[in-house]
Amino acid sequence: MTQTETFDDLRDLYQDVILDHGRKPRHAQRLAAFDATAKGDNPMCGDRVEVWVKFDGDRLGRVGFEARGCAISVASADLMAETVQGRGKADTKALFEAFRTLARTGACPDCGQALAEPLERLAPLAGVHEYPSRVKCATLPWHALIAALDGTKEASSE
Amino acid sequence: MNVMTNPAALDIERIRADFPILSQTVRGKKLVFLDSAASAQKPRVVIDAMVNAMETQYANVHRGLHWMSERTTEAYEAARDAAAALMNANDRSEIVITGNSTGSINLLAHSYGRGVLKPGQAVLISGMEHHSNIVPWQMLRDAHGIELRVAPITDAGELDMAAFEALLEDGKVGLVAITHMSNVLGTVTPAERIVSIAHAHGAKVMFDGSQAIVHRKIDVQALGADFYAWTGHKLYGPTGIGILWGRKELLEQMPPFFGGGDMISSVTYEKSTWAAVPHKFEAGTPAILEGIGLKAAIDYVQSIGYDAMAAHEASLTEHALARLSKVPDLRIIGQAQDRGGVISFVLGKAHAHDVATLLDRQGIAVRAGHHCAEPLMHRLGLDSTARASFGVYTTHGEIDALADGLDRVREFFG
Numbered sequence: 001m002t003q004t005e006t007f008d009d010l011r012d013l014y015q016d017v018i019l020d021h022g023r024k025p026r027h028a029q030r031l032a033a034f035d036a037t038a039k040g041d042n043p044m045c046g047d048r049v050e051v052w053v054k055f056d057g058d059r060l061g062r063v064g065f066e067a068r069g070c071a072i073s074v075a076s077a078d079l080m081a082e083t084v085q086g087r088g089k090a091d092t093k094a095l096f097e098a099f100r101t102l103a104r105t106g107a108c109p110d111c112g113q114a115l116a117e118p119l120e121r122l123a124p125l126a127g128v129h130e131y132p133s134r135v136k137c138a139t140l141p142w143h144a145l146i147a148a149l150d151g152t153k154e155a156s157s158e
Numbered sequence: 159m160n161v162m163t164n165p166a167a168l169d170i171e172r173i174r175a176d177f178p179i180l181s182q183t184v185r186g187k188k189l190v191f192l193d194s195a196a197s198a199q200k201p202r203v204v205i206d207a208m209v210n211a212m213e214t215q216y217a218n219v220h221r222g223l224h225w226m227s228e229r230t231t232e233a234y235e236a237a238r239d240a241a242a243a244l245m246n247a248n249d250r251s252e253i254v255i256t257g258n259s260t261g262s263i264n265l266l267a268h269s270y271g272r273g274v275l276k277p278g279q280a281v282l283i284s285g286m287e288h289h290s291n292i293v294p295w296q297m298l299r300d301a302h303g304i305e306l307r308v309a310p311i312t313d314a315g316e317l318d319m320a321a322f323e324a325l326l327e328d329g330k331v332g333l334v335a336i337t338h339m340s341n342v343l344g345t346v347t348p349a350e351r352i353v354s355i356a357h358a359h360g361a362k363v364m365f366d367g368s369q370a371i372v373h374r375k376i377d378v379q380a381l382g383a384d385f386y387a388w389t390g391h392k393l394y395g396p397t398g399i400g401i402l403w404g405r406k407e408l409l410e411q412m413p414p415f416f417g418g419g420d421m422i423s424s425v426t427y428e429k430s431t432w433a434a435v436p437h438k439f440e441a442g443t444p445a446i447l448e449g450i451g452l453k454a455a456i457d458y459v460q461s462i463g464y465d466a467m468a469a470h471e472a473s474l475t476e477h478a479l480a481r482l483s484k485v486p487d488l489r490i491i492g493q494a495q496d497r498g499g500v501i502s503f504v505l506g507k508a509h510a511h512d513v514a515t516l517l518d519r520q521g522i523a524v525r526a527g528h529h530c531a532e533p534l535m536h537r538l539g540l541d542s543t544a545r546a547s548f549g550v551y552t553t554h555g556e557i558d559a560l561a562d563g564l565d566r567v568r569e570f571f572g
Contacts, residue, residue, distance in 0.1 A: 007570050009185075010519050014512075014570070023571075045511060045527050046541045068541065070509035071571075131515060 013131060014071065017079075017124040022071030027081035031064040040144030040155045042136050047073050051144040060084050060092060063145065070137055076125055077141035083118045089149050095119070096142045102126050103138045168466040174551050176201040176458075187521025190556045190563075195341055195369060195500045195547030196525050197391045200455075204395060207454035208447045219446055220420055220437075230446060237449040238436075240456040241401050245386060246377040252409065254402040254436040255444055259368040260290040262387035262402035263335070265415045265439060266364055267294035270333065270385075273413040277303030279332040282325055282361065284347070285311040285537055286340045289530040291366045295335060307331065311537065315343040315492035319351065326359035334363045338370035338386075342529045342545065343492030344475070344500035346370065353382040362408065368392055372549070373471045373498045375464035378403055390448065394550070395455030399448035402439075409435040416441035459550075467550050471499040474548045474557060481561040487568060491543050499548035502529070505564060508571050510542040516567045517544075522560055 034052040041048050047069030054062045063081040067074045080099075084092045098111040099122050106129040111119060128134045140155075147155035174180050177199045182189045191199060211233060217226035219234045242250040256262045271281070271294075281295045285308055299306045309322040317336075325331065334356040339346045349365060356363045364385035367376060371388045378386050385408070389400040404412075414421055414432055418441035423431040432438040459467070478501055482488055487506035505513050514526035525545045528535045535541060546560055 007566070010516055010566070010570050013515060013519070019571070046532075046535075070511040072512070131518075134511070134515060137511065 013127040013134070015124045015127065018071060018075040021075035021078040025065075025067075025074055025078035027064055027078050028066060028074070029064045030066055031062060034064075036148040036151065038144045038147035038153050038155055040140045040147070042069075042140050043156065045069075045133075045137070047137060047140055049073065049077055049141045049144050051077075051141060051148050053145070053148050056086075059086055059088050061086075065141060065144075067141065069140070070134075072125070072128060072134055072137040073140055076138040079122055079125065080141050080145060083121050084145065087118075092149065093146060096146055099125075099142060100139055103128050103135050105129055168462065168470045168550070170470075170551070170553055173462070174553075176203070177551050178202055178205070180551060184521045184523070185519060190520075190522040190559050192546040192548065192552065192556065192560060193523045193525050194372075194549035194552070195392065195545065197397070198372065198394045198549050199551065200396070200451075201394055201458050203458050204451045204454045208396065208451045211447055211450045216446070218443055233453070234444065234446050234449040237399075237453040237456070240453045240460075241403075244376070244456050244460070245371075245401075245403055246379050247403055248379060249406060251435050252403055252406050254404065254409070254439045255449065256387075256400040256402050256439075257398055257445065258391070258400040259366060259387045259389040260294075260400075262389075262400050263290055263364070263366065264294045265402055266335075266385055266387070266404075267298045269412040269415045269439070270362075270408070271295075271298040271304060272302050274408075274411050275302070275304055275332045278305075278330070280305035280307050280330045282307045282309060282322075282331045282334045282336075282356075284309045284317055284322075284336045286315065286317075286343055286345065286534045287335075287337055287531065288341055288366065288368070289532070291335055291337060292533065304332075305330065308533075309336075311345075311534075314494055315340070315345050316494045317345075317347050317352075319348070319355075322352070323355050323359075326356060326361060329360055331356070331359065331361040334361050336363070336365060338365040338367045338376075339373070339498050339500070340492070340494075340531075340534075341369050341500060342502050342531050342534055342543070343494060344497040344502075345492060345494035346374070346496040346498055348496070349381050349383070357382070369498065369500060374468055384408055390452040390455060393452075393455055394458060396445075396448040396451035399445045399452050406435060409439075412439075414438045414441070418442045420444070462550060470550065471548060474552055474554065475499045475501070477554050478546065478548075478557045478560075481557055482564070485561055485564045485568065488564060491538060491540070499552070500545065501547070502543040502545045504540065504543055505568060506571070508567065510544045512571070513544045513564070513567055516570060517560070517563050520559075520563045520566065522563050524560070 031052040035055045036053040049067040052064045065077045098115045101108040128138045143155035219231040238253045241253045310318045362384040367388040386403040391397040421441040491502040510526035
């Protein structure tokens, strides 16, 4: 049996992309210079994330984060940081709403063509919809990011 | 599978057949339920007792003059007798029926805390309490000027007895409120010693027995305790019903907590007088069906017997500690000498939630998180652990499945 076959039953949620980004996140760093920041906290499981944003004009230039949590939350933060780069605020918020639907239901049929490409990049996280208690792990970094964009400093996934 | 240490007194296959849910599959896998410390599964006799009451014999209790009410009152009150016998209470009136352990401890914190303890006195808890035995005392501290003290634990996860005694020495502690068995570490605290030290310093003792009563015969008179709190749903009974046992003379000193029907002797607009204990603490229509279910659960436990249950648990715990210690990178949290079937662990750098989800994917149910014991987690320097816990229906084979499942999780995370 190959390694892949052995773990087929474990891969629906923990796809390679998630394991990879969970283990070796590319954007897991505090930005030295930033324009906005906020913390996210999931009191039920103790996951915590802090997000920093550096704008490039009216777009999100760089996003960095520090996360203390499970592989899902770290991978989600990393994929988020990667995906929102270069997007406007309104666009980022729309993407968050679409991603939340994806995480809760496994799909976002009404999300429209404009979000198809970024949602595709976030699609490896769609498996969390089968684990209601883990949906918040995936959405927590987004709550923190939106709080940073709104200047509210703190977010909770509760 | 270690059949040799499985005591003959406990016929595990017959017991498993008593629990309908154990034949369920989860995510296409045979259910391996190792989360009994959070809430235990229910035997058929408990399910039937509650359904039967609803189908054949149900009305409100303590007030009806009709046949249905009288029969239902008898069935409900039988839970009080069963609980009194289970704990060897001196009298059935010492059994206060509450909603759960949290309800029992809040009742005590409000009633004994505000009615009997005086500002300037202290309540002493330990460093391995569930939030339900921390927060009510914090609320009492802030509202009533009661000091809250915390007796530290050792690195092995045992109560530091020297520090415990030192915290009692100034005589200010009026009440020791402490777990009888940790829901995180599995540590069983030395209850008799705790009582004798506390009493020598003039303090009463309440045990949070939520975990202990599932595994050990509790004799409150032999322990010399003053109060003992536990919950039905961990003892194979329904949710929504718990017990606060208290020595009668102490319960009689305590003012009511909730006001309402059932707890009064007489009511006028000027003044009400209280019913006798335990009813003065039991305002409103009680959890009638849950009481009937709890009675069935206690009868079930008594029919198996604590000797057999404790021996089974000891055998499972020994097997689990041996098997889990062979899983590479796995660290068991808590090494108390006297411990029960609740085992917390961390696996390498994997987060406990990932471990739990990956075990769930294999049909194995464990708890992960801070287990409602955040201060203990801080003491241990951890954010979370995974926890396997055992019930009367747990098999040695299920522990083997856990160990094999953890091996897979480890390989998977590489």
